[in-house]
Amino acid sequence: GENVEQHPSTLSVQEGDSAVIKCTYSDSASNYFPWYKQELGKRPQLIIDIRSNVGEKKDQRIAVTLNKTAKHFSLHITETQPEDSAVYFCAASPGGYQKVTFGTGTKLQVIP
Amino acid sequence: GAVVSQHPSRVICKSGTSVKIECRSLDFQATTMFWYRQFPKQSLMLMATSNEGSKATYEQGVEKDKFLINHASLTLSTLTVTSAHPEDSSFYICSARGTSTNEKLFFGSGTQLSVL
Numbered sequence: 167g168e169n170v171e172q173h174p175s176t177l178s179v180q181e182g183d184s185a186v187i188k189c190t191y192s193d194s195a196s197n198y199f200p201w202y203k204q205e206l207g208k209r210p211q212l213i214i215d216i217r218s219n220v221g222e223k224k225d226q227r228i229a230v231t232l233n234k235t236a237k238h239f240s241l242h243i244t245e246t247q248p249e250d251s252a253v254y255f256c257a258a259s260p261g262g263y264q265k266v267t268f269g270t271g272t273k274l275q276v277i278p
Numbered sequence: 279g280a281v282v283s284q285h286p287s288r289v290i291c292k293s294g295t296s297v298k299i300e301c302r303s304l305d306f307q308a309t310t311m312f313w314y315r316q317f318p319k320q321s322l323m324l325m326a327t328s329n330e331g332s333k334a335t336y337e338q339g340v341e342k343d344k345f346l347i348n349h350a351s352l353t354l355s356t357l358t359v360t361s362a363h364p365e366d367s368s369f370y371i372c373s374a375r376g377t378s379t380n381e382k383l384f385f386g387s388g389t390q391l392s393v394l
Contacts, residue, residue, distance in 0.1 A: 198381050209371065209385040210322070212279065255321065261381055263310045263329060266373075270321045 168193040170258050172269030180277050185243045187272045189256035192237065196258040199232060199239050200266070205252045213254075214241070246276045280306045282374050284386025291362055292394055299357045299389045301372035307352035308374035312383070313345075316369045328355055352376070362393040 169192040179185050200215035216223045216230045232239040253273050259266040281304040314322040328334040328349035336342045346358040371388040
């Protein structure tokens, strides 16, 4: 089955700096890669996703890149703000009705 | 985005009793629902996948007779923890997707189960 590894497990950045979270996946059949943000005690919220037919996608301060050959994908947050502090999960899925496998999470702390 | 409602948000029960958790898609038809267990400061551990009208597919190590999943309609899935024990105490969270969500998964708000 799919195995998704995520690094780092914790990340502290100064407000205004950029944050990068990296994930790798094992199943070459995976073609859908969402990222979720989970604040303490709340449900995971989808913040951005990318499909395997594109290499990069951007939404304001958030961007995701995908390297299918290397089976890597990354989340980039620019101009970080204290409200970006949360746990971020990457995930991978073959799509359709198949399951979504989550990474182990990255706790991001943005220091004001 | 699509809305998924999960109830109850918190439940405390005695050891040996059963607890039912509901997960509803409010504004879309959920062809697939997933149930996860999340320990403090840890990732989402998939327990089972349920497609409407079919038997749930359980992940390895998850006891299907202990964690009963029913997905009888396109808007409702239930997870019943049978004969709960203290080690079943955890945060349980569902997610759902359908043809209208374009593969995007939407999560319920979770249920904190405490078994005394």
